[in-house]
Amino acid sequence: MTQLLLVVAVSCGRTEPLVETIALVLDAGGADAGRADAGATDAGLVDAGVPTSCANAPGPQTAQRCAQKLRFLSVSRSMPSCFVDVRMNVGDEGVLEWDCGTTMGRAEVRFPRARFTGVVSGDLLEVCFGSQFDWSDGCRWTSAQALRGALTAGATLRLTYSEAPQPGQLGCVVPCSASGEVLNLGP
Numbered sequence: 001m002t003q004l005l006l007v008v009a010v011s012c013g014r015t016e017p018l019v020e021t022i023a024l025v026l027d028a029g030g031a032d033a034g035r036a037d038a039g040a041t042d043a044g045l046v047d048a049g050v051p052t053s054c055a056n057a058p059g060p061q062t063a064q065r066c067a068q069k070l071r072f073l074s075v076s077r078s079m080p081s082c083f084v085d086v087r088m089n090v091g092d093e094g095v096l097e098w099d100c101g102t103t104m105g106r107a108e109v110r111f112p113r114a115r116f117t118g119v120v121s122g123d124l125l126e127v128c129f130g131s132q133f134d135w136s137d138g139c140r141w142t143s144a145q146a147l148r149g150a151l152t153a154g155a156t157l158r159l160t161y162s163e164a165p166q167p168g169q170l171g172c173v174v175p176c177s178a179s180g181e182v183l184n185l186g187p
Helices: 002-011
Strands: 065-077 093-099 104-111 114-121 124-134 140-150 156-165 178-186
Touching: 065 104, 065 156, 093 114, 093 178, 104 124, 114 140, 140 178
Parallel strands: none
Antiparallel strands: 065 093, 065 178, 093 104, 104 114, 114 124, 124 140, 140 156, 156 178
């Protein structure tokens, strides 16, 4: 019976953080993390897979910058009881700025409690935000939140959230994941 209770407790996921979470600056690994071919080898190196941490890169740096407004529409957790360190509330508005004088440039999305950084390539935005938090399982966790989608006004950007305990820790609970949508309101 003890084993059954332990399995049930672990499979419920986390419901709240142990302490307030803080922003984290880490490298997310390969630029192709999260793609359908993630995990494939290239020249003997294994891909990092879906990232669980993100780099805090600089935002737009050219004189020709474009800006659009965004609105956070929804978040769906892998389990209803899961805590996910998504730093946006449904209805929050944010700003997307990017280097628009080139076909590829730096990009930044700012919401009241989150700053995503990454790139724009043509009409495609890819930005990421990472965090770190302690949990009641005694583990230190890292998370990555990525926004991807078209720059077109009216388009919906896809939010993905993944997390993992930092390496070398034992006895950590089952990780949670989430997805969501952000509406591009245009200029």
